[in-house]
Amino acid sequence: MTDDGFEEFLQREARGYNAPPPTPREEMWARIDAERRTRRAGREVTIARRRVWWTVGAGIAAALVLGVGIGYVWRERVQPVRVAQEPNPVSPATGVTTPSTPSVIAPGAANTPPASGAGRDATPSPREERAAYAAMTVEHLSRAEALLTSFRVESEHGTVDPQVTAWAGDLLGTTRLLLDSPGARDPRLHKLLGDLELVLTQIAQLHAGQGGPKNATHDELQLIDQSLRSRDMLTRIRSATPAGGGARGALSTGT
């Protein structure tokens, strides 16, 4: 390789390749030092910021833990230790059960009647839901009874007041709601509400007919009256709604 002197040429001439000037030591050190100081300051700011966030975060976490702890202890103190369910009383005459209120015994209050609502869950129990549904149904059927009675009296005179048909329209909506409710599982009640819906629809549509309910034809009124009688509506409603409007009669919440 050296026979033609190329390597000697390289060693001689390559030293001149990008020949550096004297090193600017101070100039470069000043820049290095300045850059290091800037970075160090930036790091300290970052660390300080992180420390602040950690402190704030730790404070929030501590407050949360304390709050949950207090809530837990408080709940433990007010929560009933025993819920005693008394059997539903059965009416000897009708054989119908009535809803009962569970006895709640709170710590430190054993054998004493609880304060109203104290320590009880806000969510109603299925039994309470059934009782509420029965009360609503009884109230609705009472109104329907009143409406149907009014209708029969007026239809005997051959005219129906528009207010009666409007009233029927209102009751129609409630009837549909009660039918759609999970509480309408009782077949007897379901059938009663279904028949009531049909009759109420017939009455409500009198208003929509040409000339309004005052001009309803005798045949129309006869048809509705026949529907009422054939379905024995008023009797069935009365048997389902005892005098006084209590949630008894045909409606049983214990089933």
Next chain:
Amino acid sequence: MDERELLTRARAGEPAAERALYEAHVDRVYRLTYRLAGSEDLAQDFTQDTFIRAFERLGDFRGDSSFGTWLHSIAVSVSLNGLRKVKRLRAREADLDDARDHGWTARRAEPDLRARLAQAIDALPPGYRTVFVMHDVEGFTHEEIAGTLGLQPGTSKAQLSRARAKLRAALADYAGEWTA
């Protein structure tokens, strides 16, 4: 104070120890970066960056090699990365110049042998060029080059041989003038 003690103090953040390490190594680092960059501004930037990185990562230096070798490996890495960026930038500028000089047909003057050699070294692949510059230009041993670049000394020798062969081929037109 020996270098080991300086390193311990520098790791503890003592500015005087950092300065002493800088003074001990800056010349060789600057020469190497200048040879690779061929520009005073770039060489200064690369040297500064090398020392800043070295001081920040001093905790990573385990002492498997000498501090100088470790510092040179940072310097080569910084320089090659920096040159890659500069090359991309210059390529864009060259595209613009080409567009501007479109139609220019004047014949450039034929460079002399020394200038042609510099061009040929510039045109070497980065790996060959680095080994060539370190060995034939800056006088590093193959062991030092191997330690700096993370190669086997044999690989360093092979790369130097290929670099020289490429230069010979690039300068073939000047055969016979080498002995002059």
